[in-house]
Amino acid sequence: MFSIFKDLILSLPLSSSLTQSEVVLPVGEISNSPLVDSRLLFLPLIPLVGALLSYLVGGKPKVEDDHHSDHDHGSSHDSHAHHGSHDSYKSGMSLSAIVATTASSLSFVLTLLLFTALGSGVSDSIVASAWSWIDAGDLNVDFKFRFDHLSAVMCLVITGIGSLIHLYASGYMAEDPHQPRFFAYLNLFLSAMLILVLGDNLLLTFVGWEGVGLCSYLLIGFWFKEMDNAKAGQKAFIVNRIGDAGFLLGMFTLFYYTGSLSPSDILAKVHNMPALAIEVAAILLLIGAAGKSAQIPLYIWLPDAMAGPTPVSALIHAATMVTSGVYMVARLAGLFSAAPHALLLVSIIGTLTAFIAATIALVQNDIKKVLAYSTVSQLGFMFMAIGAGAYSVGLYHVVTHAFFKALLFMAAGSVIVGCHHEQDMRKFGGLFKYMKFTGISYIAGTYAISGLPYGSGFFSKDSVLWATYSSTGLASTIEVSNGIFLNQALWGVGILTAALTAFYMTRSLFLTFFGTYRGHGTPHETSFNMVFPLLVLSVPSLIFSFLYGDTLLTYLAHWTRSDFLGGHHALLENHTYHQLETISMWVALISAGLSGLIYTFAKGLPAKISSLLSPIYKLLLGKWYVDELYNLVIVLPLRGISRVFFILFDRILIDGLLVTGSSVVVDVAGTTLKKIHSGTMKSSLSLMFSLFVFIILFWVIL
């Protein structure tokens, strides 16, 4: 039965080219000519169709009575149904959830098929061109997708983790009357993200880039009846626009100098570009990446984005969309490698972001806010790796982070649902007793993110730190103090951040799952749909790096051609690497252990410390007052200028002079001239005669 199905697929005219090229080229011989496989076109198409279908089959939202609907959307941070007691969470999936999850799983299956095709070693990449999109003079853009090692890894993460999150969302949103809308957005996001990753030119990538931005906005403000959610959506959208402007300008710069928008063409011509132009283009693109990937100075939208439903936080604002900045930089690795100053900037920004976000996460009490700042911090780590020129390591961390952060977010969502839509960790405690599966998953996630030995975060974070330490870029030529170079200083900050990470994650774990329950009501374990993805993700969070870390790095290095590591094995011989690894391991262990001890036995200690260091505590609690600073430096002056222009141009020039002015001119002219129109023959005649006389006199005199 299955083989018939397979034959059917392969016999489709669309895929015939694949079978042909498999026949022509002997397996094992690497050819650089890309494989043409039209199945690739279906990869973003499936979720797109899924989005349409899941909206259409959903029908009208179930009518809720007005009393409840106000209550639902107006009362709680992250709640859609306050009135649900635990048995109201049924595991039955709505039709739109089924459609959306199916579409997402199908694209995962397709990704696996393509991955296998790519893995057979026939070619470096699979391409599929739908049509010639823009053909205007020098600008030729095809609607073309490219599936290579880099996008393969991203696609696997997007569709794989995406499918699990879809399944999870079907449980999380079970009570929500607007599920069709939700799942349509979720599938639309997948489609846009796949276009972003697969686009063979920057313009197509930009389409996906804007698409995911749109979906992010729509999903953050999903419960838009509450003003805060709508505002958070707008904030994300506007901050992202700033980044997008950078991306666009960078794209224009590259097109100006290379005459192409395709990454491969651009990278081939990079060395003909003036050095300054390379730096400028890289920095502009970096602004774009910083917007999407929530780096300083544009990270402020991400913590607010937690206003969206938790599956959205897991899918978009932790696992996939926010890594697209890292992806884009890795895609243009050759460009950034040729721009040492831009790379230095990337390292510094990444390190600062990682550190600052980690310090803020230390004092947050909202479990989702902790995870949000932790995401910003981890994204900072990815930028550190990229800044060191180790693109494959950055993507390695993208993958492991996608596992454990999606897991943590979903576990947090499960806790939130289980505790009747409470997000404050001070009202949790002792939940392990009530929610065993969620608890185990959260422990796995915490273990991984804290960088404890042999968890997946351990290897990827170590690689990032080692990449920073051993970087030969510009950072290694700047001496910050006696004998210590900037890259070593950045490594130090990285280690400190890793310690902070272990500390605040363990803090959140102990506050949530251990001790005694401090909330009200009885917590309960959530439905199968929610727990299953958690357990599935726990496995790679713990062992992925141990089993497949080297494979992944080698696989990625295939594309990014980064000379970092040169195989992980060579490193194991390196003495310094061993020392650093040991340091970071002990730092994480001690930090996590300390945190565990404090939040188990010395619960009063944090309060004492915070009152002792109250200025610092307030600074952290106020999130370094970055929002306030931006308000003061950017928003207020902008409003002032807008006010001036509003009065000067809108009120005075347009409204006053042009609109009212023209009506006044007509009015005055009318009142004056109507006197001529007395209707008496005499006045008309005398006017006529005097005009005649005037004309004749004029004529005569002339």
Next chain:
Amino acid sequence: MNELGLHFNLLISAILFCIGVAGVLTRKNTIVIFMCIELMLNAVNLTLVTFSVYLNNINGQIFVFFVMAVAAAEAAVGLAIILSVFRNFLTVESDEVAELAG
């Protein structure tokens, strides 16, 4: 023509024309205004005839016949209008018929 001279004739016609204009502008009775218009037309006729003789060209005199014919037609139409104005407003004073006042 020789006895009176070109300038004399033109002066007469100019004076007649000005009397006509003055009459049109100052009088209120529509019939008087109408008569004054006739006066102006005749002043113009006199000019035309004068130049016709002076330039020895018959066109001017032919034109005068046209003017007279038109003036006759105009008199008929004009008087009809005045008559209907009187029927509607019971007056022929031009100032009192001011329906078109803006």
